[in-house]
Structures are given as structure tokens and as C-alpha cells.
Amino acid sequence: MRLIFLFSGLMLLLTACQPEAEMTDNKESVMYQKMDIVAPVATKIPKELTIHGDTRTDNYYWLNERENPEVISFLNAENTYKDEMMSHTKDFQDKLFEEMKGRIKEDDQSVPYKDNGYFYLTSYKEGQEYPVYSRKKGTLEAEEEVMLNVNELAKDFSYFNVGSRSVSPNNELLAYGEDTLSRRIYTIRFKNLKTGEMIEDRIPNTTGGAIWANDNQHVFYAVKDETLRPVKIFRHRLGTPSTDDVLIYEEQDDTFSAFVYKSKSKKYIIIGAYQTLSQEYQVLDADNPTGEFRMIQPRERGLEYGIAHFGDKFYIRTNMDALNFRLMSTPENATTKDNWEEVIPHRKDVLLEGMDIFQDYLVLSERKNGITQLRIRPWEGKEHYIDFGEDAYMAYTSTNPEFDTEVLRIGYQSMTTPPTTYDYNMKSKGMELLKQQEVLGGFNTADYVSERLYAKARDGVTVPISIVYHKDFKKDGSQPLLLYAYGSYGASMDPYFSSARLSLLNRGFAFAIAHIRGGEEMGRHWYEDGKLLNKKNTFNDFIDCGEFLVAEKYAAKDQLYAQGGSAGGLLMGAVMNMRPDLWKGVVAAVPFVDVITTMLDESIPLTTGEYDEWGNPNEKEYYDYILSYSPYDQVEAKDYPATLVTTGLHDSQVQYWEPAKWVAKLRELKTDKNPLLLHTNMDAGHGGASGRFARLKEVALQYAFFLDLAGKNEVKG
Known part of the structure; x- marks a missing residue:
């Protein structure tokens, strides 16, 4: 799933506030004074791609050669060009970074939660990028036991991320995943919590999670294939080499992925298989790890369900005869759908999202x-x-x-x-x-105002908008506004808080989230109306929300900005092609913009599992429809807004070459004098840099880009 970790990147900037700096509102961005700097020009090597009797010529297809030195040289040249074009904002970026960092309480600790006799905590120390995971036995007054100090683990790596962590039922062993490349390929490691020693066992190429059986000796885990799709579930016995692990389940359908977890009741190990429109589950008594799994309900096309165990029943959230889902229950030993009994009925105006x-x-x-x-x-x-x-x-x-x-x-x-x-x-x-x-730096919630607005889309549908701005913001059609959205996979973008965002709000920007179709904010139909052959509703909604905000004087008509990432980056590319005149500037983070070519390449991660989201272009109807909006294919010789594109060389969700090719083609064809910049993090992937502060540097770059375009260049602070 190409879910934005721009969103998780935005979400993690959750904390803070500096006194507003003195500004000068210049009429023109300083970047426009640098347009004589020569931009990189990618070599054109035509490659013909033919299907359904249609031939597309891709001049930049060669950029997908990750090991090609010329590709790396091109990405480095684009980074150098970006640095030169943004060099006048260097001090400003540093100030924004320190400002955002300064809102975050460096010595901080999570609220403890209790599990199996221990209180678990996550803490951060001043000056450190990574968390410390610890626990206390029985009471919060007990001595703190450090399980993992990620700062120590990460010190020799440019990127480091700890995946899922799980403690054995006897509380003596810890399993965790570590990723040092940023492609979400984890090696599972084990630690003896009694002695503090690392155990020799290592399990490579996993999703990072290890699920303990109740014997404290066996774990179950998922392994990825060459497309990074988790397809196999193995059982590992502690103290044995991973090459001896037992294959328990292998997914044969290349549109499905597999996963494994443990029920809250601790009674069952559960293997799940899922795709967009169907799921199935098998369970095994956790007391008998070498036993046989049994099926809950075999997969059926269009039948979605999820399970939770309690007492002598399974509770099942399902879309069976229920667009917005309903809740069922079934005896734990009679689990097929003919045994399901309704607990919570379907409601047309309420989406059942989850249960505890x-x-x-x-x-x-x-x-x-x-x-x-x-x-x-x-x-x-x-x-x-x-x-x-x-x-x-x-x-x-x-x-x-x-x-x-x-x-x-x-x-x-x-x-x-x-x-x-x-x-x-x-x-x-x-x-x-x-x-x-805690938000440091003088933050006061009373200084900010949020509203819920409703825009009328061109087909008559009402689209919600969440907006926030400083109390001094003037709704007179003179102010800048940044519009953000995602709009895919049924992922709902809630009105969340961001301390980093205060750096925009304090400088006169409003920030709005358009809850467009393709998400699930208004129910399951909201998602259905924004995917497959309805995908253009997503783009139209975003454009119509932008026009609404200008018409209602929340934004100046020449000061409307847009931002989105991953599938939201596809949104950015589409609306830039459809209405380039509407946006003063756009940031497209890790954008999924080469939709046709990617969805025709089954070797690329996530492709086959997403046919039910975008359509399978091997079928002509979907090929034609996707081609009609695919941002890379629809680039034309016309004026485009100022654009900053970001990517990561090791991105496993949206491969780096999609944004790189898109920038190369835009640079070749666009007829305007607006800045076009590509920033490639050569050490990171889809989620950007690891560490809680390092990733703020990319946010500072993006904010400096917007503020420079808005003419809000600081003269002193």
C-alpha cells in the first residue's frame, strides 16, 4: 500500500511555538532571481512500451537502473541544483529546523501501559534521535529495566529503524526487527531480558514482527518475496538456524499478502491473507505451536472481514451484505459465515471502523x-x-x-x-x-482557530474541509493557504495536530485538509467513489476544494499552495496537469506518478496487490482510464506551478525513479519560468530520514520553499 508516510511524517511532527519573526513580504520569490542557473538535463534514451495496440515512448525509462553510476550522478546533480536554487534559504531552513525542534520536549516519556505484569515505557533523552524502550515490573515505582536503547543500536548506521517489538509470555525474551536500509526489510533479532545479552538467532528478510507461541520457544513471522510482498509464514524455534525454519503457509495468489499476529486473548496465533476486496484467517492454539492451523472462513471475492477472539466466540467485522460493515459473532469452533450472528447491524450513515x-x-x-x-x-x-x-x-x-x-x-x-x-x-x-x-516555546491553543467547511464538488457532492489558522489570519482573500490531501486506499485524513505546522501558521498561512473521495471519511461509498474507474473524482474534489477556498476568501487566488505524498503525490501530479494555473506552488513527496508503467510491472513492490485500487492496465478499459490521468504520461508543453519533489533512493513503496522521471519530463516540456526542484535523500526510503529530529530538516526545506514563494522572507528574528 502506497500509504503516505508523508502523512506519518506530518503526524509525527506533533509538538510547539516561537514568537512570530519579523517578515518582509516580497512580491517575488528569490528563486526567480536564480533562473539563470542551469538545471540538470537527463539523457533521453527512447524506450517503446506497447500494449493494447498503443505505443508509449518513455525517454527516461533508463533512470530505473539503481546501480547505474549515471543514474546516481543525475540524482546528485539534481540535489546540487536544488541546493543552489534554495541557497538563499539556508539560514532560514536552519532557523525553521531549530524552531520546530525547539517545540519538542527533548526529555520526554510516553504514558506507561500495563501488559502481563509489566509497565512499558518509551522515552527520549535530550540530544538523542532515537527512543529508549524500557519496562517496570508490577508497579511504576519499580526499578526501570532498559530493553532497547535504539541510540546505541543506530550509532553505526546512516539509517536505522526498529520494527515490531514483542516480549515472550514468560517476560524473559524480546524479539524485534531492525531495518538499516530503509526498504522495510527487517532482520529479526532476539535479546535475553534477564541477562541483557543478545541471542545469536537472526532471521533476515522479514516484515519485522515475531509472534510468540505460549511455550516461549517458538515464534512465527512473515517473509517477503522479491517484490517485497509478504507471502510466506514460517515457524522458528529459538536456538536453531533460520535455514531450518518450517514453512507454515505460502500465499499463491499474487494479489494477496500474508501476515501473522496473536489474539488479544493470547489463545490463538492467527495467519491472515488480504487484498483490497477480500481477506481470510486461519488460527492455531498458541499452546500447540507445531499443530495445524484451521480456517475461519475461506476467502471469497468481495468478502471482507476481520476477527477478534473473546471467551468462546470470535467477533467479526465484515462487509457481508453491509457496505459500511457490521459486527457479527460466531462460536470459536463453528466459524464459517453460515454460523455468523449479527451483533451490530449495518447503518447507511455510519462506518464501523474497528472494535476493542x-x-x-x-x-x-x-x-x-x-x-x-x-x-x-x-x-x-x-x-x-x-x-x-x-x-x-x-x-x-x-x-x-x-x-x-x-x-x-x-x-x-x-x-x-x-x-x-x-x-x-x-x-x-x-x-x-x-x-x-507538551509544546514548548509559548504555544497557546487560544492563538489558533479551526473550522469545518464544506465545499460543493462539480457533481453536487459535498466535500468536508478541515482548516486551521492563527487568530490574526485575515479572511479577506489576501492570505496564503496550503491545501493538503491524500485520497486513496480508503485512508481517512483526520484533523490532526502538528507542532511543526505552527511555523507556517505563525507566518500567515492557513492550512487545510480536503477530505476528498478515495478516503473513507464519509463512509465506505466515499472510498468506492474515488477508486478504479471513479478515480478522477479524487482529483476533481481537490481542485473544487481549492476553488472554494479562494472563492470564500480563505486564500488569495495567487497564493494557493498544494501538498501531498505517495498516492497523495499522484494527486499532486494529476491536479498540476488538470489545473496548473490554480496553484502557486506544489510539494509532491515520494509521488506515485508513473501509474501505467508501474502497474504493468509485476516485479515492482505492491503492484499486483493494488489492481483493485487502480485497476489492472492489462485490461484495456483500465489501461485507457489510468492513462488519461497518469501524471507522468499526461505531462504537456504548458506552464506549471513552482514544484518541489522529494524522494528516497531506497524507497520500497514508490520507487525513486518515478519522481526522477517525472521531474526530467517536466523540465523538458514545461514552458514556464517557475522553479522545479528534486530532492533525493540518498540514505532513506519512503518515510524519509530515521530519527525524530533528522526528518524535520526535510520539513524545513518544504516550508522554506512555500514561504519563499509566498514572499515571506525573514529579515530578522
């Missing part, structure tokens, strides 16, 4: 009118919803590993409220504030 099960309560995550609501349903007694007192917010259940409790751990934030953790008593309805992310 407790001894005495069922907690449902439901989305209505674009906002997630938390519904508390006792197994016996009257149900209720949690009242958060705001119209636009982001609420979610957090880490809740225990069954026998009346306390629900939840998270909450809005565009003006930093991430907040509560314990909610499901019986008394009492809400205990555990922690609100």
Missing part, C-alpha cells in the same frame, strides 16, 4: 459525518458515546492489552489541541487526563 473487546464492554470505533466516535457498549446495560466537546477532532483507542478492566486508554487531538492521552472509565464515564503533548 473487554471483559464487560465492547468498544466500537464508528465514523459519522467524517469524524470517528467511540461507542461504549456494555455486554449488559445501556450504551453511550464519549463526548469530546468539539465538532472536528481525531479520537482513537490506544494501547489496551488487558481484558479485565473498566478503563479504556484513548487518544485525542484536533488541529488546535496537541495529542492527548486519557484513561476513560467506561462505567463511571470519568475521564482522567494522563498526558498532553
Whole structure:
């Protein structure tokens, strides 16, 4: 799934505030004074690509040769050009970086959660990029045991990421994944928590997660194929070489992927197989790791379901005869769909997103009118919803590993409220504030205003928009506005808080999220209406939201900016082709822009599993439709807005050559004098740099790009 980790990148910038610096609003970006700097020109090597009697000529196809020194030279040349074009913002970027970093409390600690007799914590220390994972036995007053200090693990690597961490049932062993390349290919490592020593076992080429059987000796894990699709589930016995591991399951359908996890009840190891329109699950008693898995419900085209175990039943969230999903239950030993009984019915106006099960309560995550609501349903007694007192917010259940409790751990934030953790008593309805992310530098939520707006799309559909701005923002059609969206995979973009974003808001920008079709904000139909042969609704919605914001004077007509990443980068490429005149500047992060060529290449990660999202271009109907919007294929000789494109050389989600080819073609054909810049992180992948501060440097680059285009160049601070 090409889910933006620009979004996770945006989401992790969750904390802070400096006094507003003195500005000068120049009429023209300084970049325009540098247009005599010679931009790199990629060599043209024509390659003909023919299917369905149609031949496309791709002059930059050769850029997919990752090991070719000329490719690396081209990427380095583009980086040098970007640096020269942005050199006047170097000090400004440094200031933005320090400003954003300064909002983050460097000595910080997560709210502890309890699991199997231990309290688990994540902490950060001043000046350190990576977390320290630790625990305390029995009580928070107990001595802290450091399980992993990621700063020590990462010190010899330019990129380092710890994947899933799992502790054995006897609390003595830790399994975790480590990625040192940024392609999300993890090696599973093991540590003895009693002695502090690393265990020799290593399991390469995994998704990073190791699922413990109840014997504390066996783990189950998923292995990726050459396209980075997880397709095999193995069983490993501690103390034996990984080459002796037992293959438990292999996915034969190249549109499906496989995964493995453990039920909250700890009773079952569960193997799942999924694609866009279908899932299936098999379970194994965790007390018997060498036993045989049994099927819950065999896959059927169009049947989606997920399972949770409690007591003597499985609870099943499914779309069976329910577009917005409903909740069913079934005896744990009679699990096929003919045994399913309804617990929560389908509702046309409510999307059932998820469930959390407790001894005495069922907690449902439901989305209505674009906002997630938390519904508390006792197994016996009257149900209720949690009242958060705001119209636009982001609420979610957090880490809740225990069954026998009346306390629900939840998270909450809005565009003006930093991430907040509560314990909610499901019986008394009492809400205990555990922690609100501290935002340093004088942040005051009262200085900012958020609104929920509604734009009318060209086909009459109403599209929600979440917007935030400083209280001094003037809604008179004179101000800059940055419009962000994603719009794919049914991924809903909630109105989240970002401390880094304050650096834009304090300088006169408004920031808006367009909740366009292709997401799932308004229910399952919102997703269905924005994929496959309806994909252009996604692009039209974004354009119509932009025009609405200009018409309603939230943005000056020459100061509207756009940003999106991954599949949201596809959105950026499409709207640039469709309405290049609407945007003053665009940032496209790790953009999925070469849709046809990628979806025809089954060797590329994620391709086959996404036919139900974009369509299979081996079928002419989908080929023609995708070709009609594919950003790379639709580049023309015309004026385009100023554009900054970012990518990572090791990106496993959207390969680096897609944005590189797109920039090369834009540079060849565009007729304007607007800046076009490509930034390639030569050490990172889809999520950018590792470390909580290093990735802020790319955010500072993007913000400096927007602010320079807006003529907001600082003269002193």
C-alpha cells in the first residue's frame, strides 16, 4: 500500500511555538532571481512500451537502473541544483529546523501501559534521535529495566529503524526487527531480558514482527518475496538456524499478502491473507505451536472481514451484505459465515471502523459525518458515546492489552489541541487526563482557530474541509493557504495536530485538509467513489476544494499552495496537469506518478496487490482510464506551478525513479519560468530520514520553499 508516510511524517511532527519573526513580504520569490542557473538535463534514451495496440515512448525509462553510476550522478546533480536554487534559504531552513525542534520536549516519556505484569515505557533523552524502550515490573515505582536503547543500536548506521517489538509470555525474551536500509526489510533479532545479552538467532528478510507461541520457544513471522510482498509464514524455534525454519503457509495468489499476529486473548496465533476486496484467517492454539492451523472462513471475492477472539466466540467485522460493515459473532469452533450472528447491524450513515473487546464492554470505533466516535457498549446495560466537546477532532483507542478492566486508554487531538492521552472509565464515564503533548516555546491553543467547511464538488457532492489558522489570519482573500490531501486506499485524513505546522501558521498561512473521495471519511461509498474507474473524482474534489477556498476568501487566488505524498503525490501530479494555473506552488513527496508503467510491472513492490485500487492496465478499459490521468504520461508543453519533489533512493513503496522521471519530463516540456526542484535523500526510503529530529530538516526545506514563494522572507528574528 502506497500509504503516505508523508502523512506519518506530518503526524509525527506533533509538538510547539516561537514568537512570530519579523517578515518582509516580497512580491517575488528569490528563486526567480536564480533562473539563470542551469538545471540538470537527463539523457533521453527512447524506450517503446506497447500494449493494447498503443505505443508509449518513455525517454527516461533508463533512470530505473539503481546501480547505474549515471543514474546516481543525475540524482546528485539534481540535489546540487536544488541546493543552489534554495541557497538563499539556508539560514532560514536552519532557523525553521531549530524552531520546530525547539517545540519538542527533548526529555520526554510516553504514558506507561500495563501488559502481563509489566509497565512499558518509551522515552527520549535530550540530544538523542532515537527512543529508549524500557519496562517496570508490577508497579511504576519499580526499578526501570532498559530493553532497547535504539541510540546505541543506530550509532553505526546512516539509517536505522526498529520494527515490531514483542516480549515472550514468560517476560524473559524480546524479539524485534531492525531495518538499516530503509526498504522495510527487517532482520529479526532476539535479546535475553534477564541477562541483557543478545541471542545469536537472526532471521533476515522479514516484515519485522515475531509472534510468540505460549511455550516461549517458538515464534512465527512473515517473509517477503522479491517484490517485497509478504507471502510466506514460517515457524522458528529459538536456538536453531533460520535455514531450518518450517514453512507454515505460502500465499499463491499474487494479489494477496500474508501476515501473522496473536489474539488479544493470547489463545490463538492467527495467519491472515488480504487484498483490497477480500481477506481470510486461519488460527492455531498458541499452546500447540507445531499443530495445524484451521480456517475461519475461506476467502471469497468481495468478502471482507476481520476477527477478534473473546471467551468462546470470535467477533467479526465484515462487509457481508453491509457496505459500511457490521459486527457479527460466531462460536470459536463453528466459524464459517453460515454460523455468523449479527451483533451490530449495518447503518447507511455510519462506518464501523474497528472494535476493542473487554471483559464487560465492547468498544466500537464508528465514523459519522467524517469524524470517528467511540461507542461504549456494555455486554449488559445501556450504551453511550464519549463526548469530546468539539465538532472536528481525531479520537482513537490506544494501547489496551488487558481484558479485565473498566478503563479504556484513548487518544485525542484536533488541529488546535496537541495529542492527548486519557484513561476513560467506561462505567463511571470519568475521564482522567494522563498526558498532553507538551509544546514548548509559548504555544497557546487560544492563538489558533479551526473550522469545518464544506465545499460543493462539480457533481453536487459535498466535500468536508478541515482548516486551521492563527487568530490574526485575515479572511479577506489576501492570505496564503496550503491545501493538503491524500485520497486513496480508503485512508481517512483526520484533523490532526502538528507542532511543526505552527511555523507556517505563525507566518500567515492557513492550512487545510480536503477530505476528498478515495478516503473513507464519509463512509465506505466515499472510498468506492474515488477508486478504479471513479478515480478522477479524487482529483476533481481537490481542485473544487481549492476553488472554494479562494472563492470564500480563505486564500488569495495567487497564493494557493498544494501538498501531498505517495498516492497523495499522484494527486499532486494529476491536479498540476488538470489545473496548473490554480496553484502557486506544489510539494509532491515520494509521488506515485508513473501509474501505467508501474502497474504493468509485476516485479515492482505492491503492484499486483493494488489492481483493485487502480485497476489492472492489462485490461484495456483500465489501461485507457489510468492513462488519461497518469501524471507522468499526461505531462504537456504548458506552464506549471513552482514544484518541489522529494524522494528516497531506497524507497520500497514508490520507487525513486518515478519522481526522477517525472521531474526530467517536466523540465523538458514545461514552458514556464517557475522553479522545479528534486530532492533525493540518498540514505532513506519512503518515510524519509530515521530519527525524530533528522526528518524535520526535510520539513524545513518544504516550508522554506512555500514561504519563499509566498514572499515571506525573514529579515530578522
